[in-house]
Amino acid sequence: MSLTRKQRRIWIVLLAGLGLGTATALTLTAFQDNLVFFLAPSDIASRNPGPERAFRLGGLVESGSLARGETPEGKPEARFRVTDGPVTIPVTYVGVLPDLFREGQGVVALGKLGRDGQFRASEVLARHDETYMPPEVADALKRSGHWDPAKGAPPPAATWNTLAPKPEKQGG
Amino acid sequence: MIAEFGHFALALAFALALAQTVLPLWGVARGDARLMGAAAPLALGQLLACAAAFGALLTAFAVNDTSVINVVQNSHSAKPMLYKFAGAWGNHEGSMLLWVLILALCGGAVAGFGRDLPGVLRARVLAVLGLVALGFLAFVLATSNPFGRVWPPAPDGQGLNPVLQDPGLAFHPPLLYLGYVGYAVTFAFAVAALLEGRVDAAWGRWVRPWALAAWSFLTLGIALGSWWAYYELGWGGYWFWDPVENASLLPWLAGSALLHSAIVVEKREALKIWTLLLALLAFGFSLLGTFLVRSGVLNSVHAFASDPSRGTFILALLGIYVAGSLALFAWRAPAMAPTGLFAPLSREGALVLNNLLLCAMAAVVLAGTLWPMFADLLLDQKISVGPPFFNTAILPLVAPLLLAMAAGPLLPWKRARLWPVLQRLWWAALLAAGAVAVMLAFAGWRTGPALGFAAALWLIGGALADLTDRIALFRRPAAAWSRARGLPRAAWGAALAHGGLGLSLLGMAGMGLATDTLAALRPGATLNHAGYQWRLERLEDVAGPNWTARRATVTVLRDGAVVTVLTPERRSFPVAAGMTTTEAAIHTSLTGDLYAVLGEEQGDRAVLRVHHNILAPWIWLGALVMALGGALSLTDRRIRVAAPAPRSVLSAAGHGPDVSRPT
Numbered sequence: 001m002s003l004t005r006k007q008r009r010i011w012i013v014l015l016a017g018l019g020l021g022t023a024t025a026l027t028l029t030a031f032q033d034n035l036v037f038f039l040a041p042s043d044i045a046s047r048n049p050g051p052e053r054a055f056r057l058g059g060l061v062e063s064g065s066l067a068r069g070e071t072p073e074g075k076p077e078a079r080f081r082v083t084d085g086p087v088t089i090p091v092t093y094v095g096v097l098p099d100l101f102r103e104g105q106g107v108v109a110l111g112k113l114g115r116d117g118q119f120r121a122s123e124v125l126a127r128h129d130e131t132y133m134p135p136e137v138a139d140a141l142k143r144s145g146h147w148d149p150a151k152g153a154p155p156p157a158a159t160w161n162t163l164a165p166k167p168e169k170q171g172g
Numbered sequence: 173m174i175a176e177f178g179h180f181a182l183a184l185a186f187a188l189a190l191a192q193t194v195l196p197l198w199g200v201a202r203g204d205a206r207l208m209g210a211a212a213p214l215a216l217g218q219l220l221a222c223a224a225a226f227g228a229l230l231t232a233f234a235v236n237d238t239s240v241i242n243v244v245q246n247s248h249s250a251k252p253m254l255y256k257f258a259g260a261w262g263n264h265e266g267s268m269l270l271w272v273l274i275l276a277l278c279g280g281a282v283a284g285f286g287r288d289l290p291g292v293l294r295a296r297v298l299a300v301l302g303l304v305a306l307g308f309l310a311f312v313l314a315t316s317n318p319f320g321r322v323w324p325p326a327p328d329g330q331g332l333n334p335v336l337q338d339p340g341l342a343f344h345p346p347l348l349y350l351g352y353v354g355y356a357v358t359f360a361f362a363v364a365a366l367l368e369g370r371v372d373a374a375w376g377r378w379v380r381p382w383a384l385a386a387w388s389f390l391t392l393g394i395a396l397g398s399w400w401a402y403y404e405l406g407w408g409g410y411w412f413w414d415p416v417e418n419a420s421l422l423p424w425l426a427g428s429a430l431l432h433s434a435i436v437v438e439k440r441e442a443l444k445i446w447t448l449l450l451a452l453l454a455f456g457f458s459l460l461g462t463f464l465v466r467s468g469v470l471n472s473v474h475a476f477a478s479d480p481s482r483g484t485f486i487l488a489l490l491g492i493y494v495a496g497s498l499a500l501f502a503w504r505a506p507a508m509a510p511t512g513l514f515a516p517l518s519r520e521g522a523l524v525l526n527n528l529l530l531c532a533m534a535a536v537v538l539a540g541t542l543w544p545m546f547a548d549l550l551l552d553q554k555i556s557v558g559p560p561f562f563n564t565a566i567l568p569l570v571a572p573l574l575l576a577m578a579a580g581p582l583l584p585w586k587r588a589r590l591w592p593v594l595q596r597l598w599w600a601a602l603l604a605a606g607a608v609a610v611m612l613a614f615a616g617w618r619t620g621p622a623l624g625f626a627a628a629l630w631l632i633g634g635a636l637a638d639l640t641d642r643i644a645l646f647r648r649p650a651a652a653w654s655r656a657r658g659l660p661r662a663a664w665g666a667a668l669a670h671g672g673l674g675l676s677l678l679g680m681a682g683m684g685l686a687t688d689t690l691a692a693l694r695p696g697a698t699l700n701h702a703g704y705q706w707r708l709e710r711l712e713d714v715a716g717p718n719w720t721a722r723r724a725t726v727t728v729l730r731d732g733a734v735v736t737v738l739t740p741e742r743r744s745f746p747v748a749a750g751m752t753t754t755e756a757a758i759h760t761s762l763t764g765d766l767y768a769v770l771g772e773e774q775g776d777r778a779v780l781r782v783h784h785n786i787l788a789p790w791i792w793l794g795a796l797v798m799a800l801g802g803a804l805s806l807t808d809r810r811i812r813v814a815a816p817a818p819r820s821v822l823s824a825a826g827h828g829p830d831v832s833r834p835t
Contacts, residue, residue: 011516015528023532026565027539034561038554056556068774076692076771076779095690096406096771096781099742099752110558 036110041087044113051115054122057091058108059084066103082107082119089113093121175240178228179319182269185221185276186309188214192279192302196295208295212283215298218305219280222273229269229318233260239325242266242318248331248747250718258342259332264466264482265318267345271462272308274346274353279305282357289378296364297357304356307489315482331747334719340400348393348420352458354386355423358430359455362448363497366504371448376438379451381806383431386454388802390424395795406754406769408688408783410680410791413562418541419461425534426454429527436523440585442514445505446527452501456494457534463490464541515587522580529573536565574627574677577670578634582641596641600633615685624681631674635667665805669798676794682764682787692777702784704766705729709737711778719743721755724770724778728759735759740770740780760789 038056039047049055065081071094078093080103091109101107101124111121192214199207232240233256236249246263247256261270279301286294312318335341361379365371397420402410411417430450436443463486514520540557547553578600582593594601604626611622640646642663643655691699693708700706709725721741728735738757745751759766764786771779 008513015524019528019532020535022569023535023539026532026568027536030536030540030561030565031543031557034558034564036556036558038556070692075690076774096754096769096779099754 038108040084041082041089042084044087044089049113051112054110054112056108056110057082057089057113057119057121058106059089061101061103061105061107062088063104082109089119090117091119091121093124095124098124174228174231174237175319175321178225178232179317181221181224181228182309182313182317182319185218185225185272186306186313188218188221189302189305189309192218193299193306196299196302200292200295200299205291208291211295211298211302212286215276215279215283215301218302219276222269222276226269226273229260229266230257232319233257236329237325238327238329239321239323240318241320241322244322244326244329246332247329248718249328250747251332251337252717254339254342255332255337258336261345262332262336262341265312265316267349268308268312268316268466269318270346271349271353272305272312274349275301275305275308275356278353278357282360286378293361293364293368293375293378296367297360300360300363301356304360304493307492311482311485311489315485329747331718331745334743334745334751334753335404337718338400338404340396340404344393344396344400347389347396351386351388351390351393351420351427352423352461354382354389355427355430355451355455355458357382358386358451359493359497362451363500365448366497366500369504369507371437371444371508373438373441376434376436376441376447379447380431380434380438383427383434383451383454384802384806387424387427387431388799388806390420390427391795391799391802394420394424395792395799399792402788403756403758404753406756408686408756408767408769408781408785410683410788413540413557413559415541415544416465418537419464422534422537422541423454423457423461425530425537426450426457429530429534430454432523432526436520440514440520442520443524443527444508448505448508449501450527450531452494452497453534456490456497459486459490459493463487514585517583517590518588519580519583519585521588522576522583525576526573526580529569529576533566533569533573536569537562540565571623571627574631577673578630578637581634581638581666581670596637597634600630600637603633604630618685621681621684624677624684628674628677628681631677632671635671635674638670639664639667660808662805662808665801665803665808668801668804670801672794672797672799672801674794675790675797676792679787679790679792679794682790683785686764686783686785686788688767688781688783690771690779690781692774692779694777699780699782701782703730704735704784706768706780706782708778708780711773714741716743718747719745722770722773724768724780726757726768726780726782728766736766738766738768740768742770762789764788 036054036056037047037049038058039049041057041059044057059082062081062083065079067079069077069079071077075094078095078097079090080093081088081090083089091111093109093111108125109119109121110123110125111119113119192211195207195214196211199205199210229242231237232243233247234253236243236247236256238244242263242265246266247259251259260266279298282294282297282301286297289297358379361375361382365375394417397417398410401412401417402408430447430453433443433447433450437447463483466482466486540561544555544557547555578597579590579593582596607625607629608622611618611625615621642659643652645652648655687702689699689701693699695708695710698705698707705728707727707729709727711722711724714721714723721743723739723741726738726740728738736759738759740757741755743753743755745753754769757768764784765788767783767785767788769781769783771781773779
């Protein structure tokens with residue numbers, strides 16, 4: 001049952017359509033459930049991600065907020081607060097913090113926000129070098145007024161911990 | 173002086189590439205054999221110039237010439253020699269120089285090995301390679317000159333990013349680039365064929381070794397990168413669906429499809445237009461990968477700060493090459509008439525299915541990789557697409573691919589019946605079903621790993637069935653040895669590559685069962701995990717050539733007997749502003765890895781994370797076997813002499829239907 005050229009062309013178009021259609025359908029379905037949004041602490045109130053939805057939280061680790069404790073099962077747990085100025089979110093993380101995790105520096109954490117307002121991180125993202133700032137964090141800093149790109153480069157990572165949250169921007 | 177020499181050599185390479193592009197094409201247009209013949213010496217000259225430039229950069233790094241900015245930014249006198257060299261291509265400028273060097277190497281290889289090519293085709297292929305080189309040399313010279321000077325010279329360099337100071341990463345970029353750039357050759361052949369308006373079996377035969385070589389190197393490069401991430405980042409995983417990883421997976425998927433459809437062109441003169449399109453796409457994806465990694469548009473764990481003007485330049489190159497070649501394709505491709513006809517159920521049909529699924533996978537990976545960028549630009553949404561997306565979207569495509577992969581090589585060309593093939597695979601199916609049963613009985617209801625083991629055994633069984641069938645091991649054992657020797661190496665290579673993927677899957681399925689735990693321990697305390705006792709002996713400070721470290725000594729025991737002693741470290745590099753890296757300690761055996769990571773210390777206790785990664789090494793061993801399969805296929809007589817193997821070998825063995833089987 002060799003096919004004629006015309007029949008074969010129809011087959012090819014059908015198959016290619018099927019392949020493309022399947023790929024699109026799979027992509028869209030998977031997007032629906034698995035897109036991970038990046039939220040700065042001040043975005044959370046308006047976007048209200050809910051306790052089921054994982055998202056990436058980014059901001060600065062508040063100076064002096066890092067405390068180490070233990071979970072009820074005896075695993076080491078780190079607690080710290082992530083801020084972008086107006087809003088601060090408490091975070092807990094069971095795991096080894098990345099090498100470059102520092103108070104006062106940018107951080108991106110993947111996890112879910114519990115009903116108690118605690119963000120439970122499943123992953124705390126590492127950066128590869130001292131001068132690199134996660135772009136989302138840079139963006140959040142700009143939006144919260146900590147860094148005006150018109151005034152030059154972002155504040156060096158080592159001085160970020162002097163960037164106190166600005167109380168007058170509350171409610172913004 | 174040496175830096176200026178390198179810069180000059182680079183400019184010379186640019187001029188030679190320009191000549192290599194213009195003269196042969198002019199020669200083809202005028203029918204002037206002398207101008208066409210200039211292509212090969214010009215390609216060799218360009219190779220020499222690029223090699224001289226790269227040699228100059230290596231020398232600057234080796235002698236730690238701190239008047240060269242690139243050396244100052246990426247090297248240090250206290251670094252071991254291997255990493256001084258690796259530092260030369262561990263940064264943006266150097267790695268782009270390596271890119272053009274490898275491209276020139278490919279051009280030189282076409283010039284050197286392609287003496288049997290028809291003169292016009294050879295001239296056109298070399299001209300297209302020259303054109304690609306021209307763009308990238310312009311890029312290096314205009315935006316990424318590795319030979320910039322600084323005055324006064326710095327007292328010493330700033331050091332190489334410590335996570336890059338690793339043997340795995342020293343060889344990762346060259347291998348990956350050999351893969352990426354290898355597809356430039358298939359691209360050049362495709363463009364030349366489009367210019368010529370003709371694709372035939374001979375074209376397929378010339379293209380396939382390049383597709384094979386590029387694919388083998390890319391496989392090795394990706395595997396090495398994944399292995400590096402596994403042992404150096406200390407997260408215990410081997411693939412993170414990170415945009416940079418995806419950028420290398422895309423050309424691999426398109427290249428795998430190309431590899432298979434080129435067989436159909438060679439054997440049956442069908443799927444010509446499709447194969448051309450794949451050749452264009454594979455290189456397009458390579459360029460996209462280069463753009464994504466080198467422009468810094470991606471937010472990735474690998475992202476390094478970079479310069480937007482470079483991104484724009486590479487994007488322009490990407491646009492010119494991809495849009496230009498696709499326009500040429502749209503104009504010329506309809507002229508190429510298919511000749512070989514086949515039934516849907518046949519070897520060709522199976523290869524079409526393979527192509528369809530691989531391309532659908534590439535489309536999904538592309539969408540998942542690029543969507544965050546578009547969402548940011550167009551919708552001002554900050555989103556990321558993580559492993560859950562890729563796992564959900566890719567799995568439904570991988571499953572039928574793997575299912576068909578074992579059966580495909582057993583199908584005869586033109587038209588086939590399914591039943592005889594399934595009869596030869598029954599024991600592989602039995603093996604796979606057994607794996608599911610055993611898994612569910614012992615490890616509980618874990619469908620993912622169970623199906624992974626089933627798929628792995630199905631593929632390995634399928635590869636073995638293919639081989640035993642070809643050499644008639646069970647039907648005529650006496651003749652098996654001579655048949656095995658007569659079997660084309662390409663057939664061995666294909667079975668090895670398919671089996672290699674099975675081995676990799678075995679490792680991935682095992683990693684699906686991997687477990688890890690975390691504990692804060694005092695020296696002397698013991699942690700129980702995965703049937704092993706992990707005893708923290710002591711914590712101490714140690715010093716290396718350019719780092720100091722905190723080292724934990726962990727004795728791993730099983731039933732009281734010492735299995736191994738692990739020494740995970742946290743290294744601190746004073747030259748790199750006190751940057752620290754985590755050095756995971758791994759005890760590898762064929763049944764799995766014992767993997768320990770030292771976390772921060774809290775008072776007298778140290779946080780220890782330990783993993784039991786079942787069958788993990790097979791992931792990379794499988795990839796090695798796949799690449800070996802590709803290499804073995806490359807040594808096939810048919811490819812070496814670019815002529816069909818004598819049929820007498822096969823027909824003498826008296827197995828009729830097999831003569832039309834591939835090889």
